[in-house]
Amino acid sequence: MKISVIGTGYVGLVTGTCLAETGNEVVCVDIDEEKVKRMRSGEVPIYEPHLDVLFERNIEAGRLTFTTSLKEGLDHGVIVFLALPTPEEEDGSADLKYVLGVSEEIGKLLKGYRVIVDKSTVPVGTSEKVKEAIGKHASHDFDVVSNPEFLREGYAVDDFLKPERIIIGSSSDRATELMGKLYKPFVRSGNPVIVMDEKSAELTKYAANAFLATKITFMNEIANFCEKVGADVDKVRIGIGTDSRIGKRFLFPGIGYGGSCFPKDVKALHKSGRDSGYEFKILQSVIDVNQRQKTILIPKILAHFQGDLKGKKIGVWGLAFKPETDDIREAPALYIIEELLALGAEITAFDPEAMENVQRKMGDRIAFADGMYQPLENADALVICTEWGVFRNPDFTKMKELLQDAVIFDGRNLYDTDEIRSEGFGYYSIGRGQEGNHATNT
Numbered sequence: 001m002k003i004s005v006i007g008t009g010y011v012g013l014v015t016g017t018c019l020a021e022t023g024n025e026v027v028c029v030d031i032d033e034e035k036v037k038r039m040r041s042g043e044v045p046i047y048e049p050h051l052d053v054l055f056e057r058n059i060e061a062g063r064l065t066f067t068t069s070l071k072e073g074l075d076h077g078v079i080v081f082l083a084l085p086t087p088e089e090e091d092g093s094a095d096l097k098y099v100l101g102v103s104e105e106i107g108k109l110l111k112g113y114r115v116i117v118d119k120s121t122v123p124v125g126t127s128e129k130v131k132e133a134i135g136k137h138a139s140h141d142f143d144v145v146s147n148p149e150f151l152r153e154g155y156a157v158d159d160f161l162k163p164e165r166i167i168i169g170s171s172s173d174r175a176t177e178l179m180g181k182l183y184k185p186f187v188r189s190g191n192p193v194i195v196m197d198e199k200s201a202e203l204t205k206y207a208a209n210a211f212l213a214t215k216i217t218f219m220n221e222i223a224n225f226c227e228k229v230g231a232d233v234d235k236v237r238i239g240i241g242t243d244s245r246i247g248k249r250f251l252f253p254g255i256g257y258g259g260s261c262f263p264k265d266v267k268a269l270h271k272s273g274r275d276s277g278y279e280f281k282i283l284q285s286v287i288d289v290n291q292r293q294k295t296i297l298i299p300k301i302l303a304h305f306q307g308d309l310k311g312k313k314i315g316v317w318g319l320a321f322k323p324e325t326d327d328i329r330e331a332p333a334l335y336i337i338e339e340l341l342a343l344g345a346e347i348t349a350f351d352p353e354a355m356e357n358v359q360r361k362m363g364d365r366i367a368f369a370d371g372m373y374q375p376l377e378n379a380d381a382l383v384i385c386t387e388w389g390v391f392r393n394p395d396f397t398k399m400k401e402l403l404q405d406a407v408i409f410d411g412r413n414l415y416d417t418d419e420i421r422s423e424g425f426g427y428y429s430i431g432r433g434q435e436g437n438h439a440t441n442t
């Protein structure tokens with residue numbers, strides 16, 4: 001099929017590339033000329049595992065091309081995906097200026113029947129607005145479909161190629177049939193294509209993300225309580241996760257959720273509720289608890305150093321909001337670093353992928369290390385903010401030699417408390433009893 005994707009951000013690129021991989025002819029449109037030039041030469045503008053291989057292969061095969069011309073995109077694809085940014089406004093709502101601006105342009109450029117697909121995460125009712133915006137100028141038939149993405153950063157290619165479900169919000173049989181045909185190769189395993197009305201599809205995306213954010217936040221609160229009463233959240237997690245109604249996944253406590261989706265989507269759903277006269281009390285709590293959780297290590301660090309961090313050298317492992325991405329949006333590491341700097345600490349950080357992004361944001365306010373052990377040199381403590389694989393099984397002997405004070409503040413519960421203490425480290429983690437959160441190396 002001939003497909004166009006408007007917007008080559010994270011979602012657009014993965015969508016375009018994966019659709020080309022299943023034999024479709026895909027044209028990706030972006031207004032950024034420089035980016036289009038780079039993509040044409042085979043450069044993937046984001047870090048996402050496995051995307052580069054598919055990207056290169058499909059460009060070479062001529063199935064994946066790039067243009068800055070919206071007209072070219074519209075002339076090409078019978079299905080046109082909108083994968084445009086919906087930035088968070090100050091009041092938490094999603095700004096639709098890109099989605100609606102492009103929709104108006106589409107209306108002017110339509111030359112024949114097109115299915116316009118909302119792939120961005122957009123508030124309930126957006127498909128109606130898109131329909132209106134296109135309809136203002138359109139002299140040809142078109143349908144608007146809501147088809148939210150459920151792509152995790154770091155696993156986006158796999159999530160796209162093997163989705164657990166496809167949600168299609170459509171009130172047109174013609175559009176539903178075309179969408180079903182497009183997605184057929186991805187659901188051969190029997191996973192469902194669920195067709196519903198547009199509004200329910202739009203809300204499905206928000207409800208899924210808000211539910212997952214709530215699940216994590218609930219566990220973070222249980223973890224905090226564990227520390228008060230001397231229980232171990234790892235045991236509680238395993239205990240409750242075996243109940244199939246709860247499930248094992250997304251129960252890992254830590255220093256809060258971050259990234260481009262959960263924080264923005266929870267706030268946007270909360271705001272949509274207010275706008276419709278409904279107060280989502282649970283979501284307000286999720287927002288508040290998550291904000292507090294991001295810096296939950298700070299009181300532990302302060303207590304360890306008797307309230308004085310002036311001139312303390314702190315090494316940081318992990319800057320990205322989660323492993324396998326260079327994304328630092330709403331990353332807990334940045335909140336922790338800001339607080340540590342404000343308290344007078346000096347920071348040297350290492351992250352396998354995200355250092356350039358942080359340097360762009362923070363300049364030389366912190367130092368960046370060449371390798372993972374460098375931040376430990378003569379440091380007074382190590383703070384772990386992201387659970388990258390390389391941090392899971394490090395050379396503890398080397399770490400002890402390098403650190404001035406062998407103490408670790410672990411925001412991701414990477415190590416077994418007893419084991420790390422027997423290695424001679426002071427170890428503070430999240431929710432694993434009062435004991436585990438006291439330094440024992442002195």
Ligand code: UDX
Nearest residue numbers: 149150151152153216250251252254257258259261322
């Ligand atoms: C998420 C959704 O999973 C995806 O379906 C949606 O389309 C986009 O948002 P993503 O933001 O890439 O994807 O990351 P995800 O792996 O879901 O993790 C989100 C956040 O939750 C991260 O900050 C992660 O560290 C945190 N998390 C996750 C926990 O703190 N504990 C867990 O048990 C799981």
